[in-house]
Amino acid sequence: MQVKLRPLPQQVASVLVRRIAGGELPDGLAPSEVQICIEFGVSRAVAREALKILSALDMVEIAQGRRINVRPADEWDYMSPLLVEWLPSPQVHELLKELHEARIVFEPAIAAKAAQTLTDAGLARLADLLDAMTAHIDDPDRYLELDLEFHMEICRATRNRILDRFMYSSRWWQSASRRLSNRAPRALPEATRHHRKIYDALAARDPQRAAAAMREHLMLNTLLLMADEVEVG
Amino acid sequence: MQVKLRPLPQQVASVLVRRIAGGELPDGLAPSEVQICIEFGVSRAVAREALKILSALDMVEIAQGRRINVRPADEWDYMSPLLVEWLPSPQVHELLKELHEARIVFEPAIAAKAAQTLTDAGLARLADLLDAMTAHIDDPDRYLELDLEFHMEICRATRNRILDRFMYSSRWWQSASRRLSNRAPRALPEATRHHRKIYDALAARDPQRAAAAMREHLMLNTLLLMADEVEVG
DNA sequence: GCTTATCAACTTGTCCGATAAGATCAGGTT
DNA sequence: AACCTGATCTTATCGGACAAGTTGATAAGC
16 A cells, blocks of 8 residues: 655655754755755755745745745744644644743633624534533543634634634644643543633623633643643653 | 846736635636646746745645635635735725734733743843834834834743744734825824833833733724724725 | 956756646446 | 546646856956
8 A cells, every 4th residue: 555645845845844943054054956856856846845835934035046044943933833743842842832821821812802702603603512522521632623623713703814813823733732742631521611611701701701711721731731741751 | 227026926826816815716716727827928837836825825725636726715824924915905904903903912911921021131122112212203114113123022022932923923014004004103102102101011020011001002003093994985 | 455347156936848646527337 | 326447637746948146256457
């Protein structure tokens, strides 16, 4: 059976990302298109597309006539699933903590706004998700998917494409956390209680309570992340 | 004198973006690579790169063997400067309002966190920016740049790459608002007072006051946006 | 000596033509 | 009806070529 591989440009790009993230290009110059062709045995079209991917991640700068320049690490697009997938595990673990920190900053505020804009239909969808989660309490993977969908549905209630985009871009934490952590499902019943409190606050259209419940919920996850760190380190 | 044009793929992509955003492809199918080659008189390489750009904006789905599929509009990457630049003005105006709404949701929370993590060096940089703004009170363009830098410096104080990325991605509002609005500089002194209040709260490391001051500041800008809408409409 | 002009070498941008591989659909077979 | 099959569409990859921009060394002029 033939193994289904990713497109060549992505394969090349992933190697380059790891190389750059690993600090193997200290002079700030990435290999030229022809050098990539030779090293990886691919055509220039593939090499070009790979570099375009790096460019879209804000990892390199491309300009006609000049060699490809590596950009400073603090301006890379850490919201991109591709970048997160290709970064070394330690760096992803660090990022995951920062994303979680960011969610603690953002999501209570989102929940507060959602409490003001949520429709009855949206509320019904949240109720359905709650039911589905309790039904899959013994299936952590599926539960996590529903969990994410619950949070995104709340964000969608704000009817704001910018807020929506932030949550959408944060999908990568799902696969990333699965890749990194062996988080036990011991806390799922507790999470369900928190989701219920968030739902109740939203149903009451109470911004303050919604924000507080959301913050409390995310704080629980923080404890789990820390527990993972102890297990891993 | 030769006019400096953008690369061909971007030119083609911009036309396709406008076409898709204008609803000219109701069947959800974008033109194939060859069709683009014929219509625009470019090579397949250019057509491919143009489609890759659309793909990076989450506007289309590319898969081998299948025709290019147009994705639903609510999943496009509205944080991308390219997309915003190419969208028709009315849609950008709508987006600008949503971005502002998002900033009102996010930035007070960011300011609150920054109040806890801000270093003395960061505080000094904010002070410098305040001075620079008062110095350029009569130069609205420069003032707006410094304004943006002030907000980004606050975000940078959280030392969180995800939060940082959100603010960084929001740079496009600067050029977009300049493109759309003839906002008079009449409110700059008022904005300066608000910046001062934010700075004082941060200097006091008071999260609550920082958040409140930030919210108040952004509310002022809201009034200006509304004023623009009256002028335009 | 210093500046400036020029050119060679290198880079990315664009073009063309060809083949490989996946998807789709209409016919035909069972 | 279900299953094969092949023609025909699509995108993916290849190879070579030339255009256009950048860089740096060299040579000309002051």
